[in-house]
Amino acid sequence: MKKVVFACLMIFALCSCTTTSVPPMRTKAKNPIEMGDKFGTKCALYILGIFGPFGNMSIPEAAAAGGVTKVTYYDITSKTYILYTKRCLNVYGY
Numbered sequence: 721m722k723k724v725v726f727a728c729l730m731i732f733a734l735c736s737c738t739t740t741s742v743p744p745m746r747t748k749a750k751n752p753i754e755m756g757d758k759f760g761t762k763c764a765l766y767i768l769g770i771f772g773p774f775g776n777m778s779i780p781e782a783a784a785a786g787g788v789t790k791v792t793y794y795d796i797t798s799k800t801y802i803l804y805t806k807r808c809l810n811v812y813g814y
Contacts, residue, residue, distance in 0.1 A: 756813040760786020763808040777809040788813040
């Protein structure tokens with residue numbers, strides 16, 4: 721019985737998917753984007769992929785959480801598990 725429970729727990733732990741989506745940057749700069757030295761994040765949960773979001777993902781709140789005053793770049797990270805999805809807005813800057 722312990723082996724069955726352990727196997728089920730391992731299946732649930734390993735069944736996940738992580739993606740990072742990057743917003744399109746419409747710039748003609750030839751230099752690479754400077755990420756900055758500060759980082760802030762705000763996350764929201766989605767239950768079963770359709771109920772939610774539970775939490776607020778906004779750039780001003782993510783910047784305030786990390787102490788970022790000048791935002792230079794942001795992206796969205798999404799981690800999908802069996803019963804829920806966690807999406808986080810990551811803000812970089814100075």
